[in-house]
Amino acid sequence: MLAAKEAQPDNFQPSYELGILYQSEKRKADALAAFSYAYDRNPSDARTVMAFALHLATDGHTDAALSVLERALPRSIETLRNIGMASQFTRFVTDFRHEEANALHEKAKPFRTTLDNIKKSITNAVQTQTPFAMVRIGDGEGTWLHRSTRDETRYGALYDRNREEFWNIWFGADQISAQGGFYAALTDLRHVLRTADVIGSPSLSWIRHEYEIASIRGVPGTINALRCALELKSRKAALFTESLHYQLDSSGFLKELLASQSRVGVMSCHPDIVDHIKGQFGVKDVDYYPIPGEPSRRHLHGEGTVTGRHFPDFFHKNMKLIAENDQRGRVVLVGGGILGKLYALRLKREGAIALDIGSIADKWMGKKTRPGF
Numbered sequence: 001m002l003a004a005k006e007a008q009p010d011n012f013q014p015s016y017e018l019g020i021l022y023q024s025e026k027r028k029a030d031a032l033a034a035f036s037y038a039y040d041r042n043p044s045d046a047r048t049v050m051a052f053a054l055h056l057a058t059d060g061h062t063d064a065a066l067s068v069l070e071r072a073l074p075r076s077i078e079t080l081r082n083i084g085m086a087s088q089f090t091r092f093v094t095d096f097r098h099e100e101a102n103a104l105h106e107k108a109k110p111f112r113t114t115l116d117n118i119k120k121s122i123t124n125a126v127q128t129q130t131p132f133a134m135v136r137i138g139d140g141e142g143t144w145l146h147r148s149t150r151d152e153t154r155y156g157a158l159y160d161r162n163r164e165e166f167w168n169i170w171f172g173a174d175q176i177s178a179q180g181g182f183y184a185a186l187t188d189l190r191h192v193l194r195t196a197d198v199i200g201s202p203s204l205s206w207i208r209h210e211y212e213i214a215s216i217r218g219v220p221g222t223i224n225a226l227r228c229a230l231e232l233k234s235r236k237a238a239l240f241t242e243s244l245h246y247q248l249d250s251s252g253f254l255k256e257l258l259a260s261q262s263r264v265g266v267m268s269c270h271p272d273i274v275d276h277i278k279g280q281f282g283v284k285d286v287d288y289y290p291i292p293g294e295p296s297r298r299h300l301h302g303e304g305t306v307t308g309r310h311f312p313d314f315f316h317k318n319m320k321l322i323a324e325n326d327q328r329g330r331v332v333l334v335g336g337g338i339l340g341k342l343y344a345l346r347l348k349r350e351g352a353i354a355l356d357i358g359s360i361a362d363k364w365m366g367k368k369t370r371p372g373f
Helices: 002-007 012-024 028-041 046-058 062-071 077-095 098-111 115-128 139-144 149-170 173-195 204-212 218-232 244-250 253-259 273-281 295-301 310-324 339-349 360-364
Strands: 132-136 198-201 238-241 263-268 285-290 331-334 353-356
Touching (some): 046 062, 062 077, 077 218, 098 204, 115 238, 115 244, 115 353, 139 218, 149 218, 173 218, 173 310, 173 339, 198 218, 204 218, 244 353, 263 339, 285 310, 331 339, 339 353
Parallel strands (some): 132 198, 132 353, 198 238, 263 285
16 A cells, blocks of 8 residues: 555545555554545545544544534535534544543542452352342443433434444344334433443443544444443442453353353343353253344354344343243343343343343354454
């Protein structure tokens, strides 16, 4: 790419592509320089305008970012919308600079606990058959959970864009008619999240990563997830990083926990996980709650995954099953995306020890849906 830039110094395209490469490598200064070079040579290219403005904004040059957007001359409705959305992104990172992200992280410190303490809490809940819920909220929850009318007014176009992107990932664009009911269900999550015992939320390193790559979805998503965790947790709830499920698995804790149980529950899009849990952990009985896999990952999940409409069809069926079955004292592993938080908290209400394990189910089943699997 460098050779192409040198061979065509007046062509914006090689520099733009170089900026994308630097962005993927988290070389923010180099990415910004490359996008600047491309913008100087073609200030009318919509992709270059967006990339340059977003990197200026997350690098602290918000006035310069707004100036670039102000000078843009969009030639399509889509570009016009993107300019407005990028302006709101710039407003967001003006309100939540790196320093504010650090301040939020510091504010969360008094509520953070250790992995050993979480293990002890889960073990104690199992031994005493005390209802318990461990949930994790990341950029998806931070994107979809309503915070305030002020937020929606100030960043509405940005939030709408990111909600649509997550919706298409989770459920598919063909299920858009269910969005209203889904949003209504998430208003319940704002209330019941206060009943969680442990909440995993974005780490400072994750938030910094999103700033480094100028992610229009990741920056507000991670920041808002941390804001929600701080605002919605009860006084007794403990905070940990969102990667909690990976640490419980890699440390061997989940294996030991399951091996000590004769009967557990699992919620997953993989029907074969029942035999896996029986074979790998020696659990005699496994109650299975089927949910459809995300359409965006169906090619990774394989043909054996559950298909259908997660929301509202499977969601209401599973909530009914949870209420009808005796959950008292039972360990239930939940891998259900954003709806998994509602499942886990309902399971606790019915007496279970619910653990939001997310994509660990994919890992166990050999599905490479995340980096490092």
